[in-house]
Amino acid sequence: MASLIRHPKDFWTGIIFVCFGLAAVYIGQDYQMGTAGRMGPAYFPTILGTLLALIGAAAVIRGLIRPGEAIGKFHLKNLALVLAAVILFGVLMRGAGLVPAVLAVVLVSAYASPKFSWGPTLLIAAGLAVFSVLVFVKLLGLPLPILGPWLGF
Template sequence: MAIRAIRNQKDFLSGLMFIAFGAAFIFIAQDYSFGTPRRMGPAFFPLVLASILVLIGLVVAVRGLLVEEEAPRGFTWRGLLLVIASTVLFGALVRGAGLVVALPLLVCVSALASHMFKWKITAILAVGLTAFCIAVFVYALGLPMPVIGPWLGR
């Protein structure tokens, strides 16, 4: 009778798996020093991520109890190839052309894989993601990634 309460077994079991992995990482990291947000210890990042994973697992598991399972959609080779191609294209362009070219192309090519593709939404997402990644990875974290690459005159 308990099995009947689970409406979406895939989501419920996925949620339990997330919870198990998160709990395991919390257990493993408990012997390390946590630190503070200003001076993080070796356990800070793993514990925060593991806690988020447990929360996501709880949400997914509860969703498995409440939401009816959807019928699986068909597999498309086109979508798989476009996502792979966008990743390879990003890797090939990021050093030479920079993030301002590679990231929007990554977003646009991978978005073409969706059956709900719309240019306006994709363009907004590409600009927003590019600005966010440049702000976080280049300026905040100081990673040596070219914003504008040597192919474009820098």
């Protein structure tokens, strides 16, 4: 018996997008919407959530129409490494500062890749750290510590 889902990757990706999009719209209902010229706190999550849900609906429909490959093996170790990198960024941001936090998130999350190599990863991490300092601290003026109190600064 043939399955109704012809492209499982697109279908389940679409379902996840629809769920996250509708959750953002639902959560945004408790806040004031505002207008396009004077946005309230609900404006961004509502618009973005709606767009995400529409993209997800398109992916679900495409998963029902277009044939495709099955979902591959679920790599739990890689998922745990990426999640740990995000949590580590949050922990390091306040105490160690922006540069160590960016270096840590790039190095730990890159280690999840089967193509991981120290040389290119260190170059990317250093480049992203410099880019983050330039954009967020210098250009946008956000009060982020470049190096935090844990490092004696």
